[in-house]
Amino acid sequence: METKDGSGTGAGTGSVTAEEPENEAAAAGEPGGGMSLMARQPLAVRPCSLAASLDVLGERWSLLAIREMGYGVHRFGRIAGYTGASRDILADRLRKLEAAGVIERRQYSEHPPRYEYHLTEAGRELHPVLLSLFQWGDKWAVEEPALTLRHTCGHRLEVDHVCRHCGGPVGRGTVEARVSRGQDTP
16 A cells, blocks of 8 residues: 555556567557656556555445445445445445545434544545546446436536646646656656
């Protein structure tokens, strides 16, 4: 698990053989933009923010619980019912999300003690991520979406990723990777 101090692991293992191309993306004819730098790094498990995020969020029941809280469902039994998660698995995922600062418990009954679960600022900032997953799932994972998301303008929601600074599109060909660990970055 990668932590904020930079320790931990990322995804990917393996060894390079003489038959493997130095840059697999280039060999496959994929446009890489500035991301191809990463294919030229020494082969080792990559510590990265994506791996650290997946340590916290990269499990079905965690994301579905976050989805429910985003819908306004805050009580354990209803979260379990809407997600289909078993109570013991859901309790474990909620504890993990709380420990990571993604959600917080709020007591609503003293006798017996009962809690609601609410998104923190960190949890609310996952909203664009969930919208992107919805959009990807509509296109690639289901025959017909069970839910249609509409923007307040009345149109079906289509999430575009743009640079906050210049307004340009964000995609694999427009993003440059720079190794920043141990280096000064602007």
